[in-house]
Amino acid sequence: MSMFRLSNNLVGILNFVTLLLTIPILSTGVYLSHHSSTDCAHFLQGPILGLGIVLLLVSLAGLVGACCKNSLLLWIYLFVMFVLIIVIFCFTIFVFVVTNKGAGEVVSGRGYKDYRLGDYSHWLQKRMENGKNWRKIRSCLVDGKVCERFSTDGTNRTLDQFVKENLSPIQSGCCKPPTECGFTYQSPTVWNKPATGFTSNNTDCATWENDPTILCYDCQSCKGGVIANLKSKWKKVAVVNIIFLIFIIIVYSVGCCAFRNNLKDNAYSGWKGNP
Known part of the structure; x- marks a missing residue:
């Protein structure tokens, strides 16, 4: 029985932590949907629930794909991560463009x-x-x-x-x-x-x-x-996005290594099983 490689372990650990983070996010969304009586709270509950569900599914795919050497789930995980990288990059550029004009x-x-x-x-x-x-x-x-x-x-x-x-x-x-x-x-x-x-x-x-x-x-x-208040908040978000983007790219790179390891292990197991 072959040992898990470092990249698989890292992907598994990172996605387990992400999975734990989805618990308070989903709990907040569910609480707002059942206990909120204001338009403001209803306005927030949709994005919070959506974010929690997406993180839950992605982290599960990455965790199972890395720990169980499931190449299909790991491929789905990497595809979603790639899309996320593109979205965060485009959103960060967009924020800098739309907040560049205007001041009090x-x-x-x-x-x-x-x-x-x-x-x-x-x-x-x-x-x-x-x-x-x-x-x-x-x-x-x-x-x-x-x-x-x-x-x-x-x-x-x-x-x-x-x-x-x-x-x-x-x-x-x-x-x-x-x-x-x-x-x-x-x-x-x-x-x-x-x-x-x-x-x-x-x-x-x-x-x-x-x-x-x-x-x-x-x-x-x-x-x-x-808008002025939004500008200030968005610029802070953009800085956080840049840091998060670097982190996501590193995780994506490690995930690619884990995916390659899965393919090698599966190919090796298939070759070994042949008479």
Whole structure:
């Protein structure tokens, strides 16, 4: 009985670890599907369950293929890994391209920036302007209570204190009206419209409402703030993707060695079994 080779053992160990990682991923997806009552949670459960199922099937194919010397399963595993490498590489390039354009506008005397949807790439603009997409994102913002921090932390901020705050892009774009609208500050989420009318033609000025469920959630500035936040997250994801891509290529190379070993062992066993 021939001994397993190093590459087969490595593939088996790596896929066993991946198999264990699918347990919390699938558990999270199942929990969201049975206990979530918000659109935001329902929006997340599909990708989480899909990722968990794919990782489960791929890791099982790699584990059985390497440990049981099943060349067919190992070939399927390597094919999926190759596709994954191509997808991750293309996605990483895509992220750098679509997030290359656009940034918040620095406002004189303010610790935060203002955001405009039109400053970003057309692809991202179209995703935000899609009504179905935005309803889901808006639901996540409301459910996440991103604007309630100002009104529930017990701090009575003056205007001078507020303008010095380092607001996140979402807080700046969704929780207050654009600076150019000339609103009068009352509290971080309560702003009075100018009595003489707006001096700016920015449509967000008329969209703003002091209602906590409305605020500027339907403003173009809010969509721009979401994109700015998304840009920051995606660039971090792209860096992680590069590291993960290197790891996947190494695993794929080891898998190729294991596949070659399987073919040799099977050929040797078949030759040995012949009279």
